[in-house]
Amino acid sequence: MNIESYSFPSKILLFGEQTVLTGSQALSVPFNTFKGSWHYGSEVDPALANIIHLLPDDILDIDFFQKEVGKNLFFNSDIPQKGGLGSSGALTAALYKCFSHNIKSTIKEIQQDLAAIESVFHGKSSGTDALVSFANQPILTSKGVSKVVDVNVNECGDCISLIQSYTPRTAKTFIKLYLDKVEAGMLNHQLLSEKSNAALEAFISKEDDFMGLIKELSITQLKEFTDFIPTSFLDFWKKGINSDSYFCKLCGAGGGGYFLCFSKQPLEDTKHILGVNY
Secondary structure (H helix, E strand, C coil), X not given: CCHHHCCEEEEEEEECCCHHHHCXXXXXXXXXXXXXXXXXXXXXXXXXXXXXXXXXXXXXXXXXHHHHHHCCEEEEECCCCCCCCCXXXXXXXXXXXXXXXXXXXXXXHHHHHHHXXXXXXXXXXCCHHHHHHHHCCCEEEECCEEEECCCCHHHCCCEEEEEECCCCCCHHHHHHHHHXXXXXXXXXXXXXXXXXXXXXXXXXXXXXXXXXXXXXXXHHHHHHCHHHCXXXXXXXXXXXXXXXXXXXXXXXXXXXXXXXXXXXXXXXXXXXXXXXXX
16 A cells, blocks of 8 residues: 555535534535645654554554654645644544554444544544545535535535634634533533524525525524634624624634635635635
8 A cells, every 4th residue: 555645635514513513414525725645754753653652553553553653654734733624634534544454334434433533633523524534525414424425515606715713723622612511501502503404404405595594503603602713703703794794603613723604705805814715
């Protein structure tokens, strides 16, 4: 196996951020603008060396991985870290593809293995990010079951933008915050799930009321996920709702990094925009 021949894209979680951990649907798509692949360098990568003993040896061939790390293996990735675009998911997919004892035969089993590996990087993981990168196809998760779906985001008819908040965040921190809040009854995760599921289904079905449902989701997330939105980004979020011109939502765990913005037309305030991606 020539492990340098494989490439693993970043991902965008269009719907289901956080709530997928508590049973909602989720839709993730590969985002090939950013990607990562294995290469060999001139010195040992300390980041890889430090995770060797943390990885599950029942899934991965740790001896083989350690041997390659000793040959100065590194994961060459331009996926922004701490941004919500699946940098750890891509690394997880790369580990599984190239160092697993045996790649399982079903999506469910593959996702379970990927979740176990990715939990090393940021606590409890659904495995969805890594599955999207591994399969390089859109993945729909419903009732805990993931499947490949035929969704072409280029045909949605709306502008989907990535907005940089310029606030780094650690996914593990905000995943724990979400689960703690759910356990303590401090946020309405059922309402969040309902709004997210409705928008997701309208997106896939190309329903006319999609933007109205996105607005409802944006309003609900603003209320329930206030602690997951950087203070410096709140005014921009509210401005979109109040002007009825664009609607922001979380992209991944929240807390910082990138956020998603849906609009009928490209936004004029281009200084906030990484790019209209679809």
